[in-house]
Amino acid sequence: MRHVILAALSAAAVTVSGSWAQESPDWAIVIHGGAGVIERGAMTPQREAEYRAAMLAATERGAQVLEAGGSALDAIEASIRGLEDDPLFNAGRGAVFTAAGTNELDASIMDGSNLNAGAIAGVTEIRHPITLARSVMEESRHVMLQGEGAETFAREQGLETVDPAFFFTERRWASLERQLGALGLDMPARPDGAPEPEGVDHGELDRDAREHRFGTVGVVALDRDGNIAAGTSTGGTTAKRWGRVGDSPILGAGTYASNQSCGVSATGTGEYFIRLTVASRICAYVEFQGLSLQEAADRVIQDELTALEGDGGIVALAPDGQIAWSFNTPGMYRARQSAGSAPVVAIYGDED
Numbered sequence: 001m002r003h004v005i006l007a008a009l010s011a012a013a014v015t016v017s018g019s020w021a022q023e024s025p026d027w028a029i030v031i032h033g034g035a036g037v038i039e040r041g042a043m044t045p046q047r048e049a050e051y052r053a054a055m056l057a058a059t060e061r062g063a064q065v066l067e068a069g070g071s072a073l074d075a076i077e078a079s080i081r082g083l084e085d086d087p088l089f090n091a092g093r094g095a096v097f098t099a100a101g102t103n104e105l106d107a108s109i110m111d112g113s114n115l116n117a118g119a120i121a122g123v124t125e126i127r128h129p130i131t132l133a134r135s136v137m138e139e140s141r142h143v144m145l146q147g148e149g150a151e152t153f154a155r156e157q158g159l160e161t162v163d164p165a166f167f168f169t170e171r172r173w174a175s176l177e178r179q180l181g182a183l184g185l186d187m188p189a190r191p192d193g194a195p196e197p198e199g200v201d202h203g204e205l206d207r208d209a210r211e212h213r214f215g216t217v218g219v220v221a222l223d224r225d226g227n228i229a230a231g232t233s234t235g236g237t238t239a240k241r242w243g244r245v246g247d248s249p250i251l252g253a254g255t256y257a258s259n260q261s262c263g264v265s266a267t268g269t270g271e272y273f274i275r276l277t278v279a280s281r282i283c284a285y286v287e288f289q290g291l292s293l294q295e296a297a298d299r300v301i302q303d304e305l306t307a308l309e310g311d312g313g314i315v316a317l318a319p320d321g322q323i324a325w326s327f328n329t330p331g332m333y334r335a336r337q338s339a340g341s342a343p344v345v346a347i348y349g350d351e352d
């Protein structure tokens with residue numbers, strides 16, 4: 001069944017949700033690439049095409065793994081690693097900058113078959129934070145590592161490290177300058193190893209300023225064995241300070257997966273998602289109150305998050321293959337695919 005609700009929140013914002021249930025597909029995957037003030041007409045056709053192509057490619061990477069009988073965890077990792085390398089997204093390369101002019105990356109992954117999970121926060125030299133989160137889950141006796149300790153563990157595991165300048169993009173640097181200007185804070189020195197300054201498209205910066213921090217990536221997958229997993233990776237919010245950590249690496253807030261109920265990955269202003277424990281709350285409504293996945297997602301995003309004046313959205317999957325998304329921003333980069341059907345990519349609130 002297909003279901004779309006459009007309700008005006010204000011003149012500038014709409015709330016959007018949708019769910020699609022195909023008869024128990026063998027596998028399914030749903031992806032987001034961040035939510036925000038993403039409006040038709042405010043994006044160049046070329047940029048829009050780039051985002052659609054990147055979301056499609058991410059879906060296909062995950063779908064290939066699932067079609068071949070691979071695990072939901074493998075699908076998530078394959079899908080997110082590519083997005084982390086893509087400067088369009090606020091994860092890995094292309095991450096937003098802290099007020100100090102650094103990129104501090106957060107990620108988490110959760111295995112719904114046994115509630116195992118791994119998370120990392122504030123890493124600066126790990127090329128693929130999602131892989132590090134998975135290593136924490138599989139190779140350490142801990143669930144969450146942060147900062148230097150997480151980097152040490154990554155090196156011990158032989159994970160790929162890069163110079164912090166690898167994550168630099170001119171677009172995010174210019175966004176930082178704008179944001180710090182608005183906050184009345186000084187601009188830090190350009191990072192060592194950053195490329196020579198180049199011109200940026202000021203129209204695009206205007207759009208970025210309105211979207212203010214889109215581009216976190218997240219994937220939820222259901223594999224042929226019936227296992228659900230979820231993963232999320234982000235650079236956090238532009239000009240974040242004092243070691244700020246958002247919801248993306250917080251299990252239950254930005255990421256959650258349980259074969260008993262659902263899997264969720266979130267994007268939005270993390271402070272609200274932490275306070276509401278958005279991801280596990282949706283699954284709890286499914287498991288303990290008998291709500292459908294879409295009802296649960298809408299209750300948390302359209303009702304509770306909106307009441308707190310938080311903004312953002314989620315993608316979710318149920319064990320029967322039902323896919324849902326819900327967001328209270330004008331747009332969310334998103335895509336979905338189930339076994340036997342073609343991938344669907346959407347950006348704006350009026351698409352499904």
Ligand code: ASP
Pocket residue numbers: 034035213214215216234235236237245246247248254266267268269270271
């Ligand atoms: N949720 C992320 C954070 O607060 C940001 C985002 O999803 O745009 O760190």
